[in-house]
Amino acid sequence: MSASRGLGTGGRLAGRLVALGVTGSIAAYRAVELLRLLTAEGADVVVLLSPSATRFMGPLTFAALSRHPVETELLELLPDGRIGHIVIADSADVIVVAPATAHWLGAMANGLAGDVVTAACLATSAPVVVAPAMDGDMWKHPATQANVARLRDAFGYVIVAPEAGPLASRQSGVGRLAGLPAIVDAVVAAVAGRRIRQSNAAARPPLATTPPREADLVGRHVVVTAGGTREPIDPVRYIGNRSTGKMGVAIAEAALERGAAVTLIAANVGVSLPEDRARVVRVETAGELRAELLDALFGEPGAPGAPETARFDVLVMAAAVADFTPARPAGQKLTRGKGMNLELQPTPDLLAEVARIARGLDSTGSATRAPVRPTPVLVGFAAETGSLDRAADKLSAKRVDLLVANDVAEAGSGFGSDTNRVVILDAAGGRDELPLLPKREVADRLLDRVAAALDERDAAGQTARMQEAQQ
Ligand SMILES: Cc1cc2nc3c(=O)[nH]c(=O)nc-3n(C[C@H](O)[C@H](O)[C@H](O)COP(=O)(O)O)c2cc1C
Incomplete structure (x- = not known):
């Protein structure tokens, strides 16, 4: 996803605001889902919330998904001094009000510009x-019907009529x-x-370069792995990697600041850890990391059995876990002698294993039991050198929701550096190429996506519960 998405991409709303x-x-x-459908049609979407709407849905989700600051305050100006709802009124190709309350219909029918939606x-x-x-x-009340008729007949608005079915009041009706x-x-x-009303991006609503962050992970348990594992050859030597843990620790710090409860599983990190605010578990090897991870996620160290409940909402696997470990580490320090041949064996793919457990699959990928609840958001990291093409394959092979791929051979990106240039891939095929950014900013951009995914998960759960209640 680039900052100019919606302009020039395919779909029935390509280029439209x-x-x-x-x-x-x-x-x-x-x-939220409507916004997704509109962007899937190629639209650039900007969101306006009435004050009451902000009590139902926070602006952050809409800002993260639309890439525009959300208009909520009628009496505030944009940072560049323009009047937000007028910029939208002048540049939008269409305004869609969904859902529209009875109150809003009445205000609109009477021209009362008391909130950003009516004003626009x-x-x-x-x-x-x-x-x-x-x-x-x-809906049946004559006042509502008169207001709708006025909007349709006098103003020329298109009314998409509500449907019949169960209502939030637990009654049924239209x-x-x-x-x-x-x-x-x-x-x-x-x-x-x-015609497209305004194709000049500078005249359209501003893009959210740094969306406002709020405490949007309160009540969530975020598990982060950081650092690099060390696989012993003998008591003094090991096979390791160059990871310092900076990226994972930045994610843990960002999640803490956004209100999450954080478990940080740290493998040989070279940076200070938020030990006073997070649960920090130190590990050395891939085997230790696996045991601590399964314990933190499902509460069962080692073989996890058949967990039904996830103890976590989000897993971010930022640690560089060894792919191989010495088959038979020596109990005594090895001497130089005449050299040696080291036999290595592969380590388990931890992220794929966690994803299988979470999704209720066995080792062959067949569904053998119910997925764990609540459905966790799984995030992997893929350190590549050169092309990032393999990353998309990893995303589907590991069955994760988001995969953060970076070219660790690039200057200023990857191990030990304070900056990172990453591409965030999602399970729906989206590709968000971020510029070179401080690792802390990369962490926040990633958590914007995670927070939005959690909100969607909750909304989907709410829909499912309402549908169940109807049956
Ligand atoms: C839980 C809850 C759900 C509500 N759902 C609706 C609704 O679906 N439609 C509606 O017209 N009003 C609904 N209301 C009432 C509106 O929120 C209220 O009239 C509010 O003033 C609307 O403000 P707005 O039109 O400026 O957004 C609901 C209120 C509550 C507490």
Whole structure:
């Protein structure tokens, strides 16, 4: 994903700027998925939240996924002095308000510009698509129906009518937010045949170069491995690697600052550790790391059996774990003698093993039991030299959600340096190429993605529970 995504990529909304207005409905969480569907169509999306909407969904998720600061405050200016909702009104190709509350419909029908969503709609000449969501009696009320009719007939807004079904009030009726594909189709139809209003990126809403970070990992348990393992040849010699642990420790520090409970499994790190704020476990070898990792994740050292519950929300495997270990380490210091042949055996692929356990698969990849709950977010690191092409294969082979690939041969990137240039690959095929950044900034960019993935996981869980309740 580049900063200019949405401009010139394929899809029915390629090159379009879509303003997504979200208001204070229980269905606000579905706006996250709507944002994804719009970006999948090639749109550049900027999000506006009413004050009530921010009580249902935090702006960080929308900022991280849209790559734009989220408009929430009517009375605040952009950092460059422009008025945010006017910039959006003037440059958006379409505004879609989903979900739209009864209150918002009333405010809009009467031209009350008390929040950024109504203000942007009043100020724009772009088409407006409105998808209401509310309790069935609220929807049927003559006031709501009159407001909807005014928006449709007097203002020319496209109304994507709510659907019938179970409602948050536990009653049934018409009022559920319309299906997201129908809303996307309405947005596509609204812009069809119109020219792109503003193709100059400088005149569009600003990009979020550094999205605001908040305590978005409170209540999450993040397990991070850092450093490099050492595999003993004899009591004084080992096979090691150049990892110092800087990247993993930066991730642990960033997660702590964002409110997470952190377990840091540190293998021979060369930097100071946040021992006062995190649970720090020191290990030496790949075998020790495996035992401590399985204990921290599933509560069972060694063979994990069949865990049902994950003790963690996120695993970031930043440690450089040895791929080989001496088959028979000597108990005594070896002498020079006439030289030696060292027999090595492969170590287990820890990340793939954790992913298999978490997803309920056996060693052949067959599903043998239920995946652990809550579904953890798994992040791997791939240190490559030269091309990063193999990284995408690693992502699918290891069944992880995110893979951070870097070329450790590049100057300023990789082992020991304070900076890193990485590409973050995701399971949906996305590729986010970050510039050369301080490792701490790389850590925060990665955790932006992790926090958004956790929010999506929770939203999906909420949807599943609501669907179960309907049956
Ligand atoms: C849990 C909860 C869920 C709500 N869901 C809805 C809803 O789906 N639709 C709606 O019109 N109002 C809903 N409301 C009421 C709105 O949040 C309230 O009218 C608010 O003032 C809307 O502000 P806004 O239109 O400026 O976003 C809900 C309130 C609560 C507490």
